[in-house]
Amino acid sequence: MTILTRKLGKCPPRRDPRTSRLSPSLAAWLPAVPDSVAWSRHVTYAMWGNDRYGDCAFAAMAALIGTWTKNAQSEVLLTTTMCLTNYAACTGFDPATGANDDGTVLLDALDRWRRAGYARPGQTRDYLTAFGTIDLHDHDGLRRSVAYLGGVYAGIQVPAYLMRADGDWRRDDGGDQTILGGHCIAIVGYEPGWWHVFTWGGVRRMAVDLWDAIADEAYGLISRQNWLAVDGRTPRGEDVAALLQEMQAA
Numbered sequence: 401m402t403i404l405t406r407k408l409g410k411c412p413p414r415r416d417p418r419t420s421r422l423s424p425s426l427a428a429w430l431p432a433v434p435d436s437v438a439w440s441r442h443v444t445y446a447m448w449g450n451d452r453y454g455d456c457a458f459a460a461m462a463a464l465i466g467t468w469t470k471n472a473q474s475e476v477l478l479t480t481t482m483c484l485t486n487y488a489a490c491t492g493f494d495p496a497t498g499a500n501d502d503g504t505v506l507l508d509a510l511d512r513w514r515r516a517g518y519a520r521p522g523q524t525r526d527y528l529t530a531f532g533t534i535d536l537h538d539h540d541g542l543r544r545s546v547a548y549l550g551g552v553y554a555g556i557q558v559p560a561y562l563m564r565a566d567g568d569w570r571r572d573d574g575g576d577q578t579i580l581g582g583h584c585i586a587i588v589g590y591e592p593g594w595w596h597v598f599t600w601g602g603v604r605r606m607a608v609d610l611w612d613a614i615a616d617e618a619y620g621l622i623s624r625q626n627w628l629a630v631d632g633r634t635p636r637g638e639d640v641a642a643l644l645q646e647m648q649a650a
Contacts, residue, residue: 406563406600409454409503410555410582413617416507422532422620423541425646430548430638433540437547438589440596440603443470447601448483455487456584456599457504460553461518463586463598465526468550468626471635476521476626486518506555506584506617530622530644536615539608543590545620548638550627552587554597555617569597571610582616 443466448459462478469476484495490512492500510531512518517525534541534552545552561575585606589596594605622640633639 405451407450407454408581408583409456410584411503411505414505414507420532420647423535423538426541426544429643429646430544433543434547436591439467439471439550440588443467444477445598445602449480450600453501454503455483457506457509458483458486460584460586464551465626467588468623472627472629478520482519527625528621529624531619534618534620536618546587546590549620549622553619553621554585554587556583556614557616558583569604569606569610571607571613
């Protein structure tokens with residue numbers, strides 16, 4: 401077993417009734433659900449500081465930006481310094497001293513991404529166009545978000561047995577069930593019975609029944625900046641303007 405240092409850093413979910421519910425809009429816009437999707441192929445992933453600090457919310461963000469741009473444009477790879485800078489901008493974390501390493505409320509991270517943007521390579525900032533919640537047990541809604549929007553930004557409560565697990569993440573009812581804290585992951589693909597999740601530097605499979613047991617928040621994200629090609633469409637050929645109109649009307 402390879403023992404890696406892994407940090408947690410997701411604060412308890414904060415609910416806001418004004419947040420769009422994305423599942424109904426996705427179902428109306430894109431009723432078909434592909435059997436499997438694998439957006440993570442050939443994408444460059446990194447730990448992005450999550451072995452030292454609780455910046456998992458921004459490591460997952462970097463993973464999504466890389467996944468989107470690798471498939472739609474040309475891969476954009478954030479540095480660890482950028483991820484820690486983004487963590488600091490959102491939470492007050494001090495990258496120089498490690499002070500205030502208290503984790504992130506995912507809704508706060510998403511709100512700021514949409515309003516103020518975050519650091520990314522080049523002269524521009526990275527802005528999120530829109531986001532909405534996805535019901536945790538709406539597996540088709542989660543799959544639609546992965547298939548058509550390029551991923552899901554999600555939170556889990558981590559039992560002790562997962563902290564040192566290599567390979568696939570499976571539900572282990574005989575393992576240590578002590579919840580050690582919250583963790584942010586990105587779902588970047590799926591196949592029957594499994595999600596493909598970015599966590600702690602790479603992508604692994606996570607059993608859907610484990611997800612059902614430990615997930616506590618999930619968001620579908622729309623990024624015009626990163627997920628649309630030069631023709632204004634996603635890698636699968638969809639026009640997200642229709643989805644945005646559906647979300648606004650819901």
